[in-house]
Amino acid sequence: MxxxxxxxxxxxxxxxxxxxxxxxxxxxxxxxxxxxxxxxxxxxxxxxxxxxxxxxxxxxxxxxxxxxxxxxxxxxxxxxxxxxxxxxxxxxxxxxxxxxxxxxxPANPGPPAASEVELAGLRAQQVETYDRLTHSLEAQNRLHEAAGNSAKLVMVLLSMINRLERRITDLTGERDQLRAAHVDPDALHHTQQQLARAHEQEQRAQWELSRAQEKQRQAEALAATVQAQITQLTDELDRLRTTTGADATENTPAPATTPASTTTDPVGDDFDQALTRITAVNDHGDQLLHGISADLHQEPGEDHDAEFWWVVQNNPPDNPLAIPDTTDNLKAKQEAAEAAGTAGDYRRAVKLYTDLVTAYTHRNGPEHPDTLITRNNLAHWQGEAGDPAGARDALTGLLPAMARVLGPEHPHTLTTGHYLARWRGEAGDPAGAHAALTGLLPDMVRVLGPEHPDTLTARNNLADWHGRTGDPAGAYTAFTRFLPDMVRVLGPEHPDTLTTRNNLAHWQGEAGDPAGAHAALTRLLPDMVRVLGPEHPDTLTTRNNLAHWKKQARGASRVRPRAPLPHAAGIPPMPVSAPLTQGAPLQAPED
Structure with a gap:
């Protein structure tokens, strides 16, 4: 035979x-x-x-x-x-x-005994099946460990989220009491920072919880599939051993036993440290599941590997945003978000930037420069969308991280501080906005230079907040000193120079000189029409303000100017700057 x-x-x-x-x-x-x-x-x-x-x-x-x-x-x-x-x-x-x-x-003898070559072939197949079985058992042990770790993380995170929710409630009450008391601005600012940080930590904990739950589900699904393969391979080994009648379990590897598994905000620091460890465990789980999945379907052409193909293909990601984002994809999403905001679709910009923050956090970590920059831009559009308090709180929590990662005098850190001052004022604290810009401006002059566009913007806005705190004469004086620099640096007909002239006239009138305001606006309006056009919103605002100060100068009944944009002071202060962009990886300044 x-x-x-x-x-x-x-x-x-x-x-x-x-x-x-x-x-x-x-x-x-x-x-x-x-x-x-x-x-x-x-x-x-x-x-x-x-x-x-x-x-x-x-x-x-x-x-x-x-x-x-x-x-x-x-x-x-x-x-x-x-x-x-x-x-x-x-x-x-x-x-x-x-x-x-x-x-x-007797006339029907049995078949001849198998040759040594035939038995060697059988033995080789037994060894190959045994190796596959051993490999599957090892994978099963690792999967049980991953599922167990994820289950523990789920329990820890549920407890952490509960504690963070209580902390947010307590800090919100404390903030509201301090606001009502109007006695300790520093304590209020500190509490707002803690509250913003707690909100950020609660969102991060929710994100890690969803990751842990998904890791547990994936590990359990893979383990069940591996168990089915173990059962099949064990039976296959038993069948191959029928020649000798040896007990198929005598050399089958047994599954291994799974092993048991100086600051102003110390509570927040504890949460950050715990979340860092949790992120590391979740990341390890990602690597483990990816490695086992890749190993199991390394050669899908063979039957025993092809059985695992569906496990990898059909497992949903942790989150729709966990689908790998290439650099080009993220850049395209960022351009779409910025285009939406620039076009005035602030709500869409907020939604797109929210998705980008999640993607960058998952891809690079919560304190990667790109993640921090994207959080800055999200807060900016959140404020433009009508939520200045939310923008203020988000930036209050972001600014310390920017200073820690990039350095306190990095241009991006200074821009975030400028955003924070603006939205702090828009949220009802003009004195706080004025104080913040007063402290920030010297750093901008030293780091960026006195004629940098962002420095000029800060000077314009500081003068405006000066008036909105109840000192129109001081605002008029500041704008009077500021205007020549704008003319020298940008030119007399630059739109920002025209904005400064409008605001100077506004505070001149508010300081008690309506005739002077009327005269200044009379000179400004033809320039606005020529440069911006007769129907431009700023031109219409200037025209309306001119009528207002003309009547004021004549002693007529007061007619308030049309509210132009968020600021009541004629044309609003210039925007801080274009939202931050990501190019080459950012480096913290050297000591």
Whole structure:
């Protein structure tokens, strides 16, 4: 008999059997019939051993060609054929074959014994199956560990979120009391910083919770699939060992046992440290699951690897934004967000920037410069969308992180401070905005230079907040000193220079000189029409203000000018700057 006659056969389900070592053709025919019944049932040898109360080694001997006892044949047929009528037919046939095997015909000798080459081929397949089984058991252990770690993280994060929610409630009450008291601006500012930080930590904890829950689900799904493969490989090894009748579990690796698993805001620091550790555990879980998934379907052309292809393909990501974002994709999303804000669609800009913050946080971490810059821009558009208090709170929490990561005098840090001053004033604290810009301006002059556009903008806005705190004469004086610099640096007809002239006239009138305001606006209006056009919103505002101060100068009844934009002082102060952009990776300034 040739080599192919005794090589393992692929029967039902593609699982192989070892060669039959029968002493007669009748014994071989019986073994083949009994194997067919096992394949028909779909049960593994381990399941059958438990059902008929014999060991797997005894089943292996009974299916390898040795003539079994009648009780074994009867029990095997009963276990594999549940339908009574078919069971009776198969049992009758099995008894006929058993009788023939017990009394073989002398004229019908059995097949020759397998050669050494044939047995070596069988042994090689046993070793390959054993290796796959060992690999699967190791993967299962790692998956159980990952699922256990994620389950622990879920419990920790649920507790943390509960504590953060209580902290937010307490800090909100404390902030409201300090606002009502109007006695301690520094304490109010400190509490607002703590509150913004707690909100940020609560959002980060919710994000890590969703990651942990998804990691647990993925690990459990992979572990269940690996268990199915382990069951199949164990049965395959049992079938291949039927030649010798050895107990298939004697050398099968057993699963390993899973191992048990100076500051002004110390509470916030504790939460940050805990969240950093949690992020590290979640990141480790990501790497582990990715490695196991990639390993399991490394060669999808082979049956045992292809079974895992669906696990990787069908697992949803932690979050829709967890789909890998390329640099080009993120840049395109950022351009779309900025275009929406520039076009006046502030709500869409907020939504797009919210998505970008999540993407950058997941991709680079919460304190990567790109993440911080995106948070800055989100807060800017949040304020433009009508939520100045939300923008203020977000920037209050962001500014310390910008100073820590980039440095307190990095241009981006200075810009964030400028944004914070603006939205602090817009949220109802003009004195706080004035104080913040007063402290910020010297740093901008030193770092950026006195004629840098952002420095000029800060001087314009500082003068405006000076007036809005109740000192119109001081605002008029500041704008009078500021205007020549604008003319020298930008030119007399630059739109920002025209804005400064409008605001100078506004505060001149508010300081008690309506005739002077009227005269200044009379000179300004033709320039506004020529440069901006007659229908431009700033031109219309200037025209309206001119009518107002003309009536004031004549002593007519007061007619308030049309509210131009967020600021009441004629045309609003110039925007801080274009939202920050990301180019080459940002570096913190050297000491």
């Amino acid at each position: 040739g080599l192919e006659a005794v090589m393992p056969e692929r029967l039902r389900g593609g699982r192989p059997w070892g060669p039959i070592r029968a002493d007669s053709a009748e014994a071989r025919q019986l073994a083949e019939f009994l194997r067919e019944q096992v394949d028909f049932s779909g049960r593994t040898l381990a399941q059958l051993a438990e059902q008929i109360h014999v060991s797997k080694s005894q089943i292996s001997v009974g299916l390898a060609g040795k003539v079994p006892e009648p009780a074994f044949v009867t029990a095997l047929i009963h276990a594999t054929i549940p339908e009574p009528r078919l069971r009776k037919q198969r049992l009758d046939r099995a008894r006929e074959l058993l009788e023939a095997a017990a009394h073989p015909s």
